[in-house]
Amino acid sequence: MNTLNATHAPGLRSWVESANDPRSDFPVQNLPFGVFRRRGCEEPFRGGVAIGEQIVDLAAVAESSVFGGAEAQAAAAAAAPALNGLLRLGPAAWSRLRAALSAALAYGSEDGAALRGCLVPQADAEFTLPAAIGDFTDFFSSIHHATAVARLRSAEAQLPMSYRWTPLGYHGRVSSVGVSGQRIPRPHGAVLPKGAGQPVLGPSWQLDFELELGAWIGVGNPRGEPVPLAAAESHVFGLGLLNDWSARDIQSWEQRPLGPLLGKNFATTVSPWIVTLEALAPYRVPWERPSGGPPPLPYLDLREAAAGAGCDIELEVLLQTAAMRARGLPPQRLAGSNYRHAYWALAQLIAHHTINGCNLRSGDLIGTGTQSGPEPETGGSLLELTQGGRRPVALADGSVRSFVEDGDVVVMRAWCARDGAARIGFGEVVAEILPARALAP
Numbered sequence: 001m002n003t004l005n006a007t008h009a010p011g012l013r014s015w016v017e018s019a020n021d022p023r024s025d026f027p028v029q030n031l032p033f034g035v036f037r038r039r040g041c042e043e044p045f046r047g048g049v050a051i052g053e054q055i056v057d058l059a060a061v062a063e064s065s066v067f068g069g070a071e072a073q074a075a076a077a078a079a080a081p082a083l084n085g086l087l088r089l090g091p092a093a094w095s096r097l098r099a100a101l102s103a104a105l106a107y108g109s110e111d112g113a114a115l116r117g118c119l120v121p122q123a124d125a126e127f128t129l130p131a132a133i134g135d136f137t138d139f140f141s142s143i144h145h146a147t148a149v150a151r152l153r154s155a156e157a158q159l160p161m162s163y164r165w166t167p168l169g170y171h172g173r174v175s176s177v178g179v180s181g182q183r184i185p186r187p188h189g190a191v192l193p194k195g196a197g198q199p200v201l202g203p204s205w206q207l208d209f210e211l212e213l214g215a216w217i218g219v220g221n222p223r224g225e226p227v228p229l230a231a232a233e234s235h236v237f238g239l240g241l242l243n244d245w246s247a248r249d250i251q252s253w254e255q256r257p258l259g260p261l262l263g264k265n266f267a268t269t270v271s272p273w274i275v276t277l278e279a280l281a282p283y284r285v286p287w288e289r290p291s292g293g294p295p296p297l298p299y300l301d302l303r304e305a306a307a308g309a310g311c312d313i314e315l316e317v318l319l320q321t322a323a324m325r326a327r328g329l330p331p332q333r334l335a336g337s338n339y340r341h342a343y344w345a346l347a348q349l350i351a352h353h354t355i356n357g358c359n360l361r362s363g364d365l366i367g368t369g370t371q372s373g374p375e376p377e378t379g380g381s382l383l384e385l386t387q388g389g390r391r392p393v394a395l396a397d398g399s400v401r402s403f404v405e406d407g408d409v410v411v412m413r414a415w416c417a418r419d420g421a422a423r424i425g426f427g428e429v430v431a432e433i434l435p436a437r438a439l440a441p
Contacts (some may be wrong), residue, residue, distance in 0.1 A: 002095075002233075002277055002278040002280070002281040002284075003281060004281050004282060005099070005281075006099070006102070007028075007029060007031075007098060007099055007102040007278070007279075008029055008279075008281060008282050008421070008422070009029070010029070010420055010421050010422050012027075012028050012029060012102070012106060012422070013028065013106070013107045014027070014028040014051060014052065014105045014106060014107055015105065015106070015107050015108070015109065015112045016028075016051045016052045016054055016105060016119070017052070018052030018053040018054065019051050019052030019054075019105075020052070021052070022423060023423075024052055024053075024423070024425070025050075025415060025423070025424075025425020025426065025427055026050040026051055026052055026053075026273075026425060026427075027052070027422045027423065027424075028051060028102055028105050028106060028422075029102075029279065029421075029422035029424065030050070030275065030279050030422070030424045030425065031049050031050070031051065031098055031101055031102060031105075031276070031279065032049065032050050032238070032273040032274055032275045032276065032279070032426070032427075033047060033048070033049055033078065033083060033086070033130065033237075033238070033273070033274050033276070034047070034048055034049075034050065034055075034127055034130050034272040034273045034274065035047055035048065035081065035082060035083060035127065035128050035129065035130050035131075035272070036048045036055055036120070036125040036126065036127050036128075036272070037125065037126060037128075038120060038124055038125060038126075039124055039125060039126040040126075044059075044081055045081040045082075045128050046058060046059040046078075046079050046080065046081060047059070047078035047079055047080065047083050047086065048120070048125075049101055050122065050273055050427070051105055051119075053121060053122050053123070054119045054120065054121060054122060055119065055120045055121070055122055055125055056101065056105070056115065056118055056119060057118045057119070057120050058075050058078040058079050058118075059079035060117065060118035061075045061079075061115070061118050062075045062076040062078075062079040064114055064117075064118065065114070066104060066111050066114045066115055066118075067097075067100050067104075070092075070093060070096050070097075071096050071097050071100040073089075073093070074086060074089055074093045074094070074096060074097035075097060077089055077093075078097070081128075082129070082130070082131050082132040082363070083130050083131045083237075083274075083363075084131050084132050084362050084363045087131060087216070087217070087218040087219070087237050087362040087363060088218070088219065088362045090218065090219050090234075091218070091219075091234050091278075094218065094237065094276060094278070095278055098276060098278060098279075127179050127180065127181070127272035128179055128272075129177065129178070129179050129270065130179075130216065130240070130270075130272065130273075130274050131216060131362070131363035131365075132363050133174040133177055133363055133364065133365050134174070134361045134363055134364050135171065135174065135360075135361070135364045135365070136171070136172040136173065136174045136177060136268070136364070136365045136366075136367070137169050137170070137171050137172065137353060137364075137365075137366050137367065138169055138170060138172050138212075138244055138367035138369060139167055139168065139169035139344065139349050139366065139367060139368055139369045140163070140167070140168040140169060140369040141167060141342045141343055141344040141349065141368050141369045141371075142341060142342055142343060142368075142369055142370055142371050142372050142380070143159070143163070143164075143290065143343035144341060144372040144373055144374050144378070145369065145370040145371070145372035145379070145380060145381070145384065146159055146163060146343075147159060148372060148379065148384045149383065149384070152383065152384075152387065152388045164293040164294055164343075165294060165296070165297060166296075166297065166300065166352055167300075167344045167348060167349055167352045169349075169353070169367075169369070170259050172244075172264065172265070172268065172367075173265050174365070176265060176266055176267050176268065177268045177269075177270060177365065178267065178268070178269055178270070178431075179269070179270060179271075179272050180241075180269060180270070180271050180272055180427075180428060180429045180430045180431070181430060181431070182267060182269045182431040182432070183431070183432045183434050184245065184266070184267045184269075184431055184432070184433055184434060185434045185435070185436055185437050186203045186204060186207060186406060186433060186434065186435060186436035187203070187204050187207075187247050187250070187262065187266040187267075187436070188201060188202060188203055188204070188262075188436060188439060189201070189202075189204060189247060189249075189250035189253075189254070189262040189263065190250065190253055190254065190262070191204065191205075191249040191250055191253055192249075192252075192253050199253055201439075203436035204247035204248075204249055204250050204263075205249060205403065206247065206248035206249040206389065206402075206403045207245070207246075207247055207248075207403050207404040207405075207433060208245070208246045208247075208248050208381050208382045208383050208403055208404060209243050209245060209246075209317060209381060209382065209404060209410045209412075210243060210244045210245065210246055210369075210370040210380060210381050211243070211315055211316075211317045211335070211337065211370060211371055211372075211380035211381065211412055212241075212242040212243065212244055212367050212368050212369060212370055212371055212380070213239050213240070213241065213242060213313070213315075213339060213367075213368045213371065213414070214239065214240050214241070214242035214270055214365050214366065214367050214368070215236050215238075215239055215346060215349070215350075215365070215366040215367075215368070216236070216237045216238055216239070216240065216274050216363070216364075216365060216366075217235060217236060217237065217360045217361065217362060217363065217364040217365070217366065218235060218236060218237035218362060219234070219235050219362065220235070220359060220360045220361040220362055220364070221235065221354055221359055221360055222359060223357060223358075223359035224357040224359075225354075225357065225359075226299075226351070226354045226355045226356070226357060227350055227351055227353075227354040227360070228299075228351065229299060229300065229301070229302065229305075229347055229348065229351040230305065232346070232347035232348075232349075232350035232351045233277060233346065233347050233350070235350055235360060236277055236346065236350065236366075237274060237276060237277070238274040238275050238276040238277055238279070238280075239274065239275055239277070239280070239313075239426070240270055240271045240272075240273060240274045240275065240426060240429075241270065241271035241315075241412050241413070241414055241426050241427070241428070241429040242268065242269070242270050242271075242365075242367050242368075242429070243268065243269040243270075243410065243412055243429050243431060244264070244268045244367055244370075245264070245266065245267045245268065245269070245431075246260075246263060246264060246381070246383075247262070247263045247264075247266070248263070248383055248403065249263075250262050250263035251263025251264065267431070268367075269429050269430075269431040270365070270429060271412075271426060271427050271428060271429040272427065273426060273427045275424060275426055279424055280311055280313075280416065280424060282416075282418075282421040282422075282424075283311055283312045283313065283416040283418070283421070283424065284308040284309075284310065284311055284312075285308070285310040285311065285312045285340055286306055286307050286308070286309070286310055287302055287306045287308075287309035287310040287345045288306075288310065288340075289343060290343075296348070299351060299352075299355055300348045300351060300352060302345055302347065302348065305347070309345045309346075309347060310339075310340045310342070310345060311339050311340065311346070311416075312338065312339070312340050312416060312418070313338065313339035313340070313414055313415070313416055313426075314336065314337075314338055314414060314415055314416065314417070315336060315337045315338065315339065315371055315380070315412070315413070315414045316333055316335065316336040316337075316412070316413050316414075317333075317334050317335050317336075317380065317410065317411070317412050318331035318332055318333050318334060318410070318411040318412075318413070319331060319332055319334055319395070319401065319404070319408055319409070319410055319411070320332065320408070320409045320411065321395060321397055321399060321401075321405070321407060321408055321409075322406075322407030322408070323397040323399065324395070324396060324397045325409070327397060329396050329397060331409065331411045332395055332396050334382075334385060334393060335377055335378060335379050335380065335385055336373075336377075336378060337371050337372055337373040337378040337379075337380055338371075338373060338378075339368070339371055339414075341371065341372070341373045341374065341378075342368060342371065346368075349366060349368070350366070353366070372384060382401065382402065382403050382404065383403075386401070386402045386403075389402035389403060390402075404433050405433070406433055406434065406435045407432070407433065407434075408432070408433050409430060409431070409432045409433075410430070410431055410432075410433075411428055411429075411430050412428065412429045412430075413425075413426065413427075413428050414426040
């Protein structure tokens with residue numbers, strides 16, 4: 001688990017003035033990693049680090065003489081079209097590169113002049129996935145979401161017995177994982193209309209978002225060798241936002257006994273920036289679970305490390321209709337939650353994922369599952385916020401929503417903030433739903 005160091009100093013300021021705005025997601029204490037290129041050109045994608053409204057071009061850094069030794073090696077690894085090479089180098093290399101960038105970007109740095117030529121405005125950039133993803137696993141770590149969904153099925157519905165003993169999750173696909181800015185056609189699938197005796201093929205009309213975080217695996221583990229709980233977080237490079245879309249009507253028809261397929265595999269959207277676990281060190285909080293449940297099995301027992309196993313990350317989801325855009329209205333906030341409400345901690349997800357010998361690889365993506373809180377307004381999906389569509393939410397343009405409609409843009413944000421620490425933001429993950437495409441006859 002990361003400890004506080006000079007890069008976290010709340011009074012640290014940068015010569016990149018936009019990074020000193022207290023509202024910025026990307027102060028010098030953050031320095032998240034992503035992959036970008038200048039918009040509208042054919043130059044290669046390469047790694048970059050966000051600082052205020054700018055990006056430090058790590059390919060330019062690698063070509064310069066700003067850094068030497070291990071820091072230069074890490075910058076060179078991050079100059080590729082995906083960050084996998086950097087991820088494989090491990091926590092010591094990540095930390096040294098981040099510390100070197102922090103010092104070079106700090107106000108008064110002697111390396112400032114050399115680094116100025118490595119900046120690219122974020123407004124001029126386009127992004128791709130931060131890493132080449134080998135595998136994607138989505139967990140179910142919010143008991144509040146799991147309980148709410150169970151109750152929507154039946155007032156007497158109970159969580160599976162296994163839920164409180166071990167984390168639940170499923171393996172997804174990576175072909176349709178895309179970076180923020182995705183424009184997603186409404187998916188087709190088999191649905192069972194109300195009162196019908198047989199399913200029909202058609203567009204989903206219960207399209208929903210899921211407010212999640214995604215953990216990006218840094219260093220993998222050999223097949224057959226589980227990752228012990230105490231070492232689990234050393235295998236995680238950092239966190240980003242993740243919207244794991246769901247077609248609820250397709251999903252409800254197909255999910256038993258094997259789980260969803262067409263209801264989930266059409267799209268997952270991730271944010272372009274990965275906030276390192278080291279940057280989140282000031283916001284680690286005690287990991288707490290609701291009372292009354294069984295203790296975790298020994299390989300998941302966090303009691304000795306519970307004091308810092310949680311993370312105080314605020315999350316919110318907003319929606320903007322096509323009519324709102326036409327009238328110049330901003331996206332409307334639908335709900336907010338916090339990652340500290342998760343029933344299963346990040347370290348437990350990694351330890352459980354590998355206890356059977358499963359090998360994680362650099363660039364693998366681990367979804368936390370929908371992050372809902374204990375109150376009705378903290379639901380991380382429209383399924384919860386509208387009680388399964390029975391109580392639509394009212395929007396600023398006069399319309400209502402039970403589920404996501406064509407032309408809607410869904411925006412998710414996350415940040416950490418408290419007195420005595422710099423604000424650490426995650427940026428946004430944004431996607432638009434397009435009308436369903438016509439199927440060939």
